[in-house]
Amino acid sequence: MIEIKHHGAVNGVTGSCHELRVPDFGILIDCGLFQGQEKGRVSSAADLVIDFPIDHIRALVVTHVHIDHVGRIPYLLGAGFDGPIVCSEPSAIMLPEILEDALKIGFTRDRALINRVLDRIRSQLVPLPYGQWHEVVAGGDAALKVRLQRAGHILGSAYVECDVQGACKTERIVFSGDLGAPHSPLLPEPASPEKADRLIIESTYGDRNHEGRESRRYRLKSVLEHALEDGGTVLIPAFSIGRTQDLLYEIEGLIAEFGEAEIPQLDETRLSGALRWQDLEIVVDSPMAAEFTRIYRDLKPFWDDEARERVNAGRHPLSFEQLTVINSHEDHLNAVDYLVRSRRPCVVIAGSGMCAGGRVVNYLKAMLGDSRNDVLFVGYQAVGTPGRNILEHGPRGGWVELDGERYDIRARVHTVGGYSAHADQGDLLRFIGGIPETPHEIRIVHGDKSAKQSFRQALESIAPDSDILIPIE
Structure with a gap:
């Protein structure tokens, strides 16, 4: 049985952290900081704690290096994670830089300690070219590989395609990360996945459209x-x-x-x-x-x-x-x-x-x-x-x-x-509409309550046969 769990970006747009779990192992997609009052209270030190099991986690996949997607990585390492950190080639260059600043502001001013943490992160990085499959787990009763595609949000941003192969079938699960808007400066716009049995998609601007x-x-x-x-x-x-x-x-x-x-x-x-x-x-x-x-x-x-x-x-x-x-x-x-x-x-x-x-x-x-x-x-x-x-x-x-x-x-x-570096409602609908076969399950995350509800209503008109879910913590 394949499970999808959410450890952040459920009650708002920050703290992105999602888990893809098969019976014996799993991977995390992002591990970000909570900001503001999105958990119903002012963010505190308690939000930095990795309060979910990680012994079975084989890899962390980073969609992009904004702090609300990567800021808890040092705490993930402190909790015992020592697996690969898979990300795009530009993100591999930028991730240590963004985490150095985060460590100085919220963790320690001890230069030697910061350097040790950054050296460890660099040793675990696996830079992955866009469009290339990477095996996380091979053989046995189940296998999992991931592929990154351009997301157009910031330099190095990606959405993540996950192929999970079990005894009976292979299922493709796609995590959107943060999608960019078409015609944004500097970056190519994202193309829709060629396949997605299940899709976990952001909804930051799921209730509105940007001007051209x-x-x-x-x-x-x-x-x-x-x-x-x-x-x-x-x-x-x-x-x-x-x-x-x-x-x-x-x-x-x-x-x-x-x-x-x-x-x-x-x-x-x-x-x-x-x-x-x-x-x-x-x-x-x-x-x-x-x-x-x-x-x-x-x-x-x-x-x-x-x-x-x-x-x-x-x-x-x-x-x-x-x-x-x-x-x-x-x-x-x-x-x-x-x-x-x-x-x-x-x-x-x-x-x-x-x-x-x-x-x-x-x-x-x-x-x-x-x-x-x-x-x-x-x-x-x-x-x-x-x-x-x-x-x-x-x-x-x-x-x-x-x-x-x-x-x-x-x-x-x-x-x-x-x-905004985020896709608007129309862009999100086009991204989903461009998938040749509509996903049988779509999970809406990373948005305010009103944005998610509005996006769900819009989605029902183009994906009437999909099971559209709004997860809760």
Whole structure:
């Protein structure tokens, strides 16, 4: 009997961890952190504990390296797991980097201990090319192999095909991980599986559709122009991996297209001469984002055709003239102070994406109370995170709690949802509709309750013969 168990991403969109179990062994798909209040309370140290049996687990398969999919890996090792960690080739490069930061923030500052953990992780990594089968268990009464396919979510992201061969039949079970939207910057869009008897699929945006790429691009332009009219800072909280690089790519494209065009000014006295797009300063204030942007540049073979064409034309989508990267903490504090005092328009991209930590918090503390500034959200904000609170209460002039203190929100708050790295409802339905034979079982995970219910209703219209389940913990 084949079982599918869920150890996370059931009551919300974080903590992804799923188990494929056959009688004598099993594998895990992801092992991520919980964030916000998605388990009905504020996340705590108890959420880091591996509270399920792992003696039978033969491998961990990583769909991508976002922290809500990989953040509990050190605790999995601490619980005794010593098997292979299977992931795509780009993910194998990025995983130790993301876990190093997670260890420093939430585990220990002991450099020697961090290095030992990272060395162990590197020794267990099995980089797997896309489209290539890998045997996890061979022979005996049951066998299992896995294959990774491009998911289009972030660089290196994959959905996982699992072939389980028993005494009587072979069953293919597919775990979607996080799927990307078609026409996203930099990455090819995902193709549907050739077969899926059972499908476990995310539903982050299962209740809505994004705007198209061209319209969102010009809406980004419009929001930036509007925000910069009064000489404030546009603060974009963004994940270090994926969203930051997508934004840089799109902003470089806007500068290339509108370089000589002037950005409207409400106060002509504050600058000498008009501000043009090609003069606009873009700041990435995140050492991790800077490092992953470098890795993205080094992995150009995994970019899509459009992005490689820009490079071949002599452009540098992730390293252009107007881009400044801030690394040191001292420079970060100086930048916050300078932007608060000056009236120099600037776009700042800083982590974390849900405003739950990182350098973006210092910017928010200093800038939320000034109506000249703007906060632009381009990604999902989980329940219980400061980002969700700013998004919900900011337009009504509310407040948000940061590091135990309340801060009034007078800055304008915008959202451009089309830049989400997640597929929307239509994309998810097309992904499933593209499978030649509809899965007999579809499990909906990784979404808020309303998103999962809405997606289930939409699914029933295209897969009436499927058993559509919404698992609970």
